[in-house]
Amino acid sequence: MKRIKLFKVAVRILLVWLTSQLFAHAQSNNTVKSMPDYDIEQVASGLSFPWSLAFLPNNELLVTERTGHLRKIVAGKVSVPISGLPDDIYVKSQGGLLDVILHPDYNENGWIYLSYSAGNDEQNALKVMRAKLKELELLEQQVLFTVTPSKNTPVHFAGRMAFLPDNSLLITSGDGFDFREQAQLKTSLLGKIIRIMDDGSVPLDNPFITGGEVLTSSDAEKLQDVSQYIYSLGHRNAQAILYDPVRQQVVANEHGPAGGDEVNIIEAGYNYGWPVITRGLDYSGARISPFTRYPGMQQPWVDWTPSIAPSGMVMYRGEMFANVQGDLLATSLKFKQVYWLQIKADKVIHQSTLFSEIGERLRDIRVHPDGSLYLLTDAADGKILRIAAAKSQ
Numbered sequence: 001m002k003r004i005k006l007f008k009v010a011v012r013i014l015l016v017w018l019t020s021q022l023f024a025h026a027q028s029n030n031t032v033k034s035m036p037d038y039d040i041e042q043v044a045s046g047l048s049f050p051w052s053l054a055f056l057p058n059n060e061l062l063v064t065e066r067t068g069h070l071r072k073i074v075a076g077k078v079s080v081p082i083s084g085l086p087d088d089i090y091v092k093s094q095g096g097l098l099d100v101i102l103h104p105d106y107n108e109n110g111w112i113y114l115s116y117s118a119g120n121d122e123q124n125a126l127k128v129m130r131a132k133l134k135e136l137e138l139l140e141q142q143v144l145f146t147v148t149p150s151k152n153t154p155v156h157f158a159g160r161m162a163f164l165p166d167n168s169l170l171i172t173s174g175d176g177f178d179f180r181e182q183a184q185l186k187t188s189l190l191g192k193i194i195r196i197m198d199d200g201s202v203p204l205d206n207p208f209i210t211g212g213e214v215l216t217s218s219d220a221e222k223l224q225d226v227s228q229y230i231y232s233l234g235h236r237n238a239q240a241i242l243y244d245p246v247r248q249q250v251v252a253n254e255h256g257p258a259g260g261d262e263v264n265i266i267e268a269g270y271n272y273g274w275p276v277i278t279r280g281l282d283y284s285g286a287r288i289s290p291f292t293r294y295p296g297m298q299q300p301w302v303d304w305t306p307s308i309a310p311s312g313m314v315m316y317r318g319e320m321f322a323n324v325q326g327d328l329l330a331t332s333l334k335f336k337q338v339y340w341l342q343i344k345a346d347k348v349i350h351q352s353t354l355f356s357e358i359g360e361r362l363r364d365i366r367v368h369p370d371g372s373l374y375l376l377t378d379a380a381d382g383k384i385l386r387i388a389a390a391k392s393q
């Protein structure tokens, strides 16, 4: 009898211990973090569909307006348009002046990189240029890259850029909407992530380069082979791309059709599936593909079905919001808020939304060197908003 009682007690202790261990494990894996108190401050307004933002030294800002202007903002004052932009910028529907980023060695070399759609209704393409800024004038302009083939739709240009540690530049290129099958072709740069060096040359370790040989302008035929510029394929319309130096990862998001918006961890040479695999439907409700999986094609890291229409995205590495460290923040055009994707051990363990009180379509999010968040609203009277930890009382 005594032995049985002892056994029962032991089992009970073991069960209690196991339960506590399981509970602790669940807690440590799923601890949902919350945002501390914050203040939202308006930095600037009166911007025409602002698309992207870069932080210059001395707390000055550069902002692109999709409608074709680049402006500098000093102490909340918006400048007149900066001169020296190309004269072939194609402003229509989703096209116009798009991304702006600084070279990683900007303080030494002064290079500013811009993406834009160029051309006309019949023939247009995404281009990337660089230039140096002197007061309100762009100088030493160089067009570094033009997506081929050109297309005849005013949508799905993509156009986001991010530098890698070796000073190569990743560029997202959209599928042009009517040309989705080209996202799977290595002979087309539509529906791709493209990689060039900071001077526009071909990085010799690009995944589809032919034999790793150095190409010069005399190799005209080989230069026609656009596959050497491809970093990854099977993308629809990637509206954000970033490099996280801590996890040493490239992360991009993209718009699906109706459903099937995605976040992907981007690896050189991988195929992300569009339009062969998708969880989205055509806008008509028709099925685009019967497949959500296919051999040799990557599954999304995150799938947003129904769509949220993600736009800008950052991996937060600032100091101001310690709770958000190492997590993704993505703006949403459709739901007018920021999606906070909490990451643990390379897994998105929780999603929540922030800043819905702003109540406007959001185009971009950037982290200021001081750790505060800058948001761009997508409007004819667009604003720059700054979100900072609330000052202690």
Ligand SMILES: [Ca+2]
Pocket (backbone or CB within 6 Å): 234, 262, 272, 273, 274, 277, 298, 299, 300
């Ligand atoms: Ca995909």
